Amino acid sequence: MSNDIRIKKGLDIKLIGEAEKTVEQAIISNYCTVRPEDFHGVIPKLIAKEGTSVEAGGTLFYDKANENIKFSSPVSGKIVEVVRGPKRRIDALRIEADKSQSYKDYGKFNVDAAKAEEVKEHLLESGCWPFIKQRPYDVIANPEKSPKAIFISAYASAPLAADLDFTLQGKEAELQAAVNALGKLTEGKVHVSVGKNSNSPLAGLSGITLHKVSGPHPSGNVGTQINKIDPINKGEIVWTVNAQDLVIIGELLLTGKFNAERIVALVGSSVQKPRYFKTSIGSEVATMVYDKGVEKDGNDRIISGNVLSGKQVQADGSLDYYSNIISIIPEGDDYEFFGWTKPIFNKLSISRALTFSWLNPKKEYALNTNTNGEHRAFVTTGTYEEVFPLDIYPMQVLKACMYQDLDEMEALGMYELAPEDFALTEFVCVSKQPHQKIIRAGLDLMLKEIG
Amino acid sequence: MSLKKKLHDFKVKNKDKKWLPAFSAIHTFLFLPDEVTHGGTHIKAADDLKRTMNTVIMAMVPCLIFGMFNAGYQHHIALGEIQAATAGFFSPEFWSMDNFFVGFWKILPLVIISYGVGLGIEFIFAIIKGHEVEEGYLVTGMLVPLIVPVDIPLWMLAVAVVFGVVIGKEVFGGTGMNILNPALTIRAFLFFAYPTWMSGDKVWVHGAVERDQAIAAGENLDAISGETILGTLAQGKEVAYSAADMFLGFIPGSVGETSVLLIVLGGLFLIFSKIGSWRIMLSSVLGAVVMGLIFNQVASAGIISESSKFYGLMSAPFWEHLLIGGFAFGTVFMATDPVTASQTTKGKWIYGFLVGFISILIRVFNPAYPEGVMLAILLMNVFAPTIDHYVVQGNVKQRMKRLKAKTA
Numbered sequence: 001m002s003n004d005i006r007i008k009k010g011l012d013i014k015l016i017g018e019a020e021k022t023v024e025q026a027i028i029s030n031y032c033t034v035r036p037e038d039f040h041g042v043i044p045k046l047i048a049k050e051g052t053s054v055e056a057g058g059t060l061f062y063d064k065a066n067e068n069i070k071f072s073s074p075v076s077g078k079i080v081e082v083v084r085g086p087k088r089r090i091d092a093l094r095i096e097a098d099k100s101q102s103y104k105d106y107g108k109f110n111v112d113a114a115k116a117e118e119v120k121e122h123l124l125e126s127g128c129w130p131f132i133k134q135r136p137y138d139v140i141a142n143p144e145k146s147p148k149a150i151f152i153s154a155y156a157s158a159p160l161a162a163d164l165d166f167t168l169q170g171k172e173a174e175l176q177a178a179v180n181a182l183g184k185l186t187e188g189k190v191h192v193s194v195g196k197n198s199n200s201p202l203a204g205l206s207g208i209t210l211h212k213v214s215g216p217h218p219s220g221n222v223g224t225q226i227n228k229i230d231p232i233n234k235g236e237i238v239w240t241v242n243a244q245d246l247v248i249i250g251e252l253l254l255t256g257k258f259n260a261e262r263i264v265a266l267v268g269s270s271v272q273k274p275r276y277f278k279t280s281i282g283s284e285v286a287t288m289v290y291d292k293g294v295e296k297d298g299n300d301r302i303i304s305g306n307v308l309s310g311k312q313v314q315a316d317g318s319l320d321y322y323s324n325i326i327s328i329i330p331e332g333d334d335y336e337f338f339g340w341t342k343p344i345f346n347k348l349s350i351s352r353a354l355t356f357s358w359l360n361p362k363k364e365y366a367l368n369t370n371t372n373g374e375h376r377a378f379v380t381t382g383t384y385e386e387v388f389p390l391d392i393y394p395m396q397v398l399k400a401c402m403y404q405d406l407d408e409m410e411a412l413g414m415y416e417l418a419p420e421d422f423a424l425t426e427f428v429c430v431s432k433q434p435h436q437k438i439i440r441a442g443l444d445l446m447l448k449e450i451g
Numbered sequence: 452m453s454l455k456k457k458l459h460d461f462k463v464k465n466k467d468k469k470w471l472p473a474f475s476a477i478h479t480f481l482f483l484p485d486e487v488t489h490g491g492t493h494i495k496a497a498d499d500l501k502r503t504m505n506t507v508i509m510a511m512v513p514c515l516i517f518g519m520f521n522a523g524y525q526h527h528i529a530l531g532e533i534q535a536a537t538a539g540f541f542s543p544e545f546w547s548m549d550n551f552f553v554g555f556w557k558i559l560p561l562v563i564i565s566y567g568v569g570l571g572i573e574f575i576f577a578i579i580k581g582h583e584v585e586e587g588y589l590v591t592g593m594l595v596p597l598i599v600p601v602d603i604p605l606w607m608l609a610v611a612v613v614f615g616v617v618i619g620k621e622v623f624g625g626t627g628m629n630i631l632n633p634a635l636t637i638r639a640f641l642f643f644a645y646p647t648w649m650s651g652d653k654v655w656v657h658g659a660v661e662r663d664q665a666i667a668a669g670e671n672l673d674a675i676s677g678e679t680i681l682g683t684l685a686q687g688k689e690v691a692y693s694a695a696d697m698f699l700g701f702i703p704g705s706v707g708e709t710s711v712l713l714i715v716l717g718g719l720f721l722i723f724s725k726i727g728s729w730r731i732m733l734s735s736v737l738g739a740v741v742m743g744l745i746f747n748q749v750a751s752a753g754i755i756s757e758s759s760k761f762y763g764l765m766s767a768p769f770w771e772h773l774l775i776g777g778f779a780f781g782t783v784f785m786a787t788d789p790v791t792a793s794q795t796t797k798g799k800w801i802y803g804f805l806v807g808f809i810s811i812l813i814r815v816f817n818p819a820y821p822e823g824v825m826l827a828i829l830l831m832n833v834f835a836p837t838i839d840h841y842v843v844q845g846n847v848k849q850r851m852k853r854l855k856a857k858t859a
Contacts, residue, residue: 339483340501347497353506373499377627381794
């Protein structure tokens with residue numbers, strides 16, 4: 001059996017502002033922010049109180065629903081503020097970083113000699129567990145259950161995505177250690193997908209099943225790969241880990257240090273010189289975006305993550321727990337005279353309704369955040385299917401989520417889905433429906449009702 | 452202060468007013484809104500519903516203009532004032548300003564009534580329900596004048612539009628929620644409420660009804676007969692038009708339905724712009740061809756006699772069915788309505804095929820009214836969700852099978 005995955009349906013959104021392949025050390029961030037909202041569905045119970053000090057890798061809080069899942073501090077320093085929202089919900093923990101970093105020592109870990117339970121214990125204790133997510137529901141993995149397989153996508157196809165071949169080069173030892181550990185946690189396989197013509201550091205790992213992926217976005221989405229390799233049935237669980245997070249897990253196993261360092265791409269048409277930075281989780285975006293980046297008072301949107309599924313952050317915001325990319329694009333809060341009917345050359349479209357992006361498929365665009373139209377009921381059909389490679393009916397699933405029919409959601413394949421799988425359908429949606437939000441709400445409902 | 456700024460300030464100042472959707476409808480017509488994304492994707496593709504609807508309207512404009520010329524042309528021919536066109540599509544007898552203005556002054560009021568009444572209702576409902584005015588009626592409003600006889604009294608059209616928009620669409624929740632194609636609902640209402648104005652041999656040519664009334668009043672004039680080809684065939688009479696006339700559209704019929712040439716061009720434009728579903732169009736033609744061939748076989752095998760009242764339509768060659776009546780127009784512009792058609796890819800094939808198949812079936816067997824496209828599409832509109840249901844169930848079953856194979 002060939003392990004190649006070829007995706008035909010999809011859309012590569014080519015944007016201006018791809019990162020140049022140079023890495024700069026970002027200015028060390030004075031403050032580090034950890035936002036519990038990055039961990040969907042987790043209700044944090046604080047261990048570290050305001051005013052106390054933590055080491056890098058020290059536990060900040062744990063999950064109220066499962067006390068074993070602990071969340072570690074990316075830096076060593078003093079917790080200066082616990083930002084709370086309505087009903088005393090914890091919005092963020094702000095940590096003032098020490099000038100010289102000290103790491104909590106979890107000790108070198110011999111993966112080969114360890115049993116599955118010990119590996120699990122070690123990852124939970126050290127705060128590496130949150131990097132492991134599960135499907136169904138796209139939440140942090142439940143450590144009490146065992147997955148049928150683990151999926152890692154080392155191929156990024158999203159617009160302006162950081163090139164994982166580049167950011168992970170030289171990290172083979174860490175990646176191998178992490179993959180070995182993960183391999184102990186499942187009875188099934190560890191599937192790793194790399195780009196077809198790539199030179200991925202993950203391609204040479206042992207103990208994995210390698211897949212070569214080609215085709216347009218969302219071919220790099222792990223959800224697409226799961227669907228093509230070993231789709232999730234009712235009652236089954238798979239785990240997924242971002243390739244760059246394997247490095248953190250691997251380093252912890254090899255050295256005992258929780259090192260939240262990460263190479264991040266600064267991209268987008270608003271950025272003067274798009275390039276890579278070495279920084280760490282939770283760093284202020286201001287440490288990266290202004291030097292040869294954006295104008296200080298420009299009308300731009302800073303996104304932690306990619307332009308399809310990332311989170312908008314303010315200029316004083318910070319890098320979120322999972323992203324390896326900061327995208328900056330112009331805001332589109334302006335009117336356009338007869339914009340709905342005039343021929344369009346500078347925006348992307350999959351139709352040819354006086355939109356001319358089909359003339360030049362290689363062109364790169366500087367898209368802004370304008371919605372290009374107002375929110376409407378679902379009208380057109382067949383558009384989502386053009387960019388949706390899973391063997392699932394996208395519009396029917398969305399509607400089932402909207403009218404909250406659990407049986408139908410289950411029957412139509414919700415267990416396989418995560419919001420990011422609906423990013424492209426949301427992008428092309430003529431009715432400007434919030435697909436990812438609808439799917440997230442649907443998954444949350446299922447998690448609550450079915451579990 | 453620019454217009455852009457003025458309108459924006461006006462909108463902000465009145466953002467709590469109930470009538471704001473009415474203003475917004477005009478505002479968003481002039482300017483693409485300044486709305487930005489929040490949550491979800493940060494960028495969006497260029498198309499919105501206005502652009503989609505506008506593309507369909509553009510595809511219909513040639514039919515409308517042709518309809519204006521044809522209305523005058525049929526009128527003048529019936530009066531014996533001009534000769535029939537002989538020089539192909541660009542015959543000067545057809546494309547004369549005389550013809551155009553007769554049609555223009557007859558059809559423009561239809562367009563105005565259709566849009567005026569329909570959009571008026573849309574505005575009222577938008578204000579009552581507090582949502583934006585949706586674009587669905589832009590296409591419906593254009594379809595309506597194209598699928599009625601040219602002499603239809605304006606008040607009838609207005610009543611039908613009110614019925615079609617309120618009962619056919621708004622009670623279901625507006626654009627995107629309706630089960631039946633609103634334009635066809637309007638036509639069906641006209642057809643069942645005022646059948647004498649929707650069928651027969653008097654209504655298809657401008658002036659025929661008037662002339663009839665004058666004759667009845669005792670004036671000594673020749674009656675104008677403007678029967679459609681379907682009407683002629685249904686009566687088993689000889690058709691006076693060539694296939695070229697039918698294809699080019701120099702025949703009597705509803706305003707915009709006659710020119711198959713322009714409808715095909717419009718259809719190709721819709722397929723090219725990826726707005727119309729080529730699957731529905733193609734499968735509908737296939738369905739009609741299959742049904743036509745079956746009838747041809749029945750007729751040539753001598754299963755029915757020449758005296759049968761169905762013989763005329765049954766023996767008409769199958770390809771002729773594609774050229775006459777409203778088949779082409781219905782297939783391209785009405786069966787493809789994404790809201791009321793099947794929504795799944797497989798479903799579209801089935802739905803389209805049955806639209807074509809049943810169109811010809813009803814056309815031949817309906818004794819009262821020799822056209823079946825309207826009824827076939829409405830019927831299939833009702834069945835489209837059922838077709839989709841079974842297509843989706845197929846997908847669900849596959850998933851169940853996968854699970855069983857795993858656990859077995």
